Amino acid sequence: MHVCDACDTAYLDPRPTVESIGKAYAQYCTHPEAANKTPGHEIPDRDSALRTFARALFNGYRNTRWQMTIAPSNPWGCYVVPLIPLVRSLVAQQMRHMPPHPVGRQGRLLDVGCGNGAFLKLAQKAGWSVHGIDFDPIAVAEAREGGLDIFLGDIDQLAAQEQTYDWITCSHVLEHVHHPQKLLKSMQRLLRPGGTLWLQTPNIDSIGHRTYGTSWIGADPPRHLTLLNLPTLRQTFESSGFKASFCRLPVLSAMAVYAASSALRSGEANAIALPHSRILRFRFLLLAIAQNWSLRHAEFHTVIATR
Structure with a gap:
């Protein structure tokens, strides 16, 4: 991974091509069979x-x-x-800071990179008309089996739905795509005027990256192609037609990042879904409080942007 001298963007080089990157997702966290067979998955x-x-x-x-x-x-x-502020902020993030009531009678929500549709099921129960899109055929098949309206493939196929969505969410997708700003502009066009985009992506300037280096879970090569810092991401949003504000990452979420990164450093095969006893440790708490103090060093950028 290299860093641009002009904007401090981190990028993978060499990196998978558009044609070959699918091989990196043969066993991914949205695949139930992969999760069930991973050592250490059971709690x-x-x-x-x-x-x-x-x-x-x-x-x-x-x-x-x-x-x-x-x-x-x-x-x-x-x-x-x-x-309990620590818990309240965690739940708000899990709900992706959605308003208590959908916009209008039933707001339209699109989840870009929806995976197996876990978040869409929550949003649907909250009264939203939900739709999703993802490249992963296995995850999309599982979501469709659950009765969700999911598109398979590139976001460009939704061009005919411009200005029809009230709320778009994009959780940990921007770092996976070859052209991040193109994706932002596509989502901007799909939103109605005044609509909202909620987005989260790893921060290359995070305390976790400085602490754990190549074991930081936010790196995830070769799937993560581009990692941005706060100033560059803010500028990218503005040039894509958004007015963006940034939220602090909940302390408990950051502690899970440090626990997972520590597990990777120790050579464990699986660092996801660790038991609470592995996450709720004092050294992780100290790091999590420190990252919460400054948006520039948060583990993940959490953005709420309006068109």
């Missing part, structure tokens, strides 16, 4: 119980704030979660 029973309890509290909060019906749900969540 100990004690931690599963903790996750189930936390999920029920989160869902209780979601069900109240976004008028959803998700199970399992603990009604105390609507009281507990707002009192």
Whole structure:
């Protein structure tokens, strides 16, 4: 990975071509068979119980704030979660900062790089008319089996739907594409005037990258082709026709990044879905608080941009 002297953008060179990059996704995190066969994927029973309890509290909060019906749900969540900023910010990010109610009677939402449609199912339960697009045929097939309206292939095929979406989300996709600004401009055209784009992508200037180097999970070669810093990403959004604002990454999300990066440094085959006992450690907390202090050094850029 090299860094441009002019704009500090990090880019992979050599990198897969448009024709060959599909080989890098033969076993990817959106493929259920790959996840189930990965050593270390299963979580100990004690931690599963903790996750189930936390999920029920989160869902209780979601069900109240976004008028959803998700199970399992603990009604105390609507009281507990707002009192804990670390948790409240995590849930808001999981919901991609969607407003409590869709725009109009039923706002149209597009998830670019939707994978197997996990987020679209949440948005659908929150009252949105949901649509998705992804290059991965295995993930798209799984999403379609779940009854979701998913397009397979390049975003250019949606050109006839210009100015028809109220909300577009794009989670950890920008770093995968060969032409990031082209993707931003395409999404800008699909939004209605005043529409919103929510986007998240790794930050090359993050504390995690400085701490873990080649083991930083945000690097992920050869799938991540381009990684931007804050000033360059802001400029790219503005030149693509957006007015962008940036959000701080939740502390708990950053701690998961450090835990995963530490696991990669140790040579573990799987660094995703680690148990809470591996994530909730003091050294990760210190790093997470530090990255939360400055947007320039956050692990991920989280952008809310309007057309």
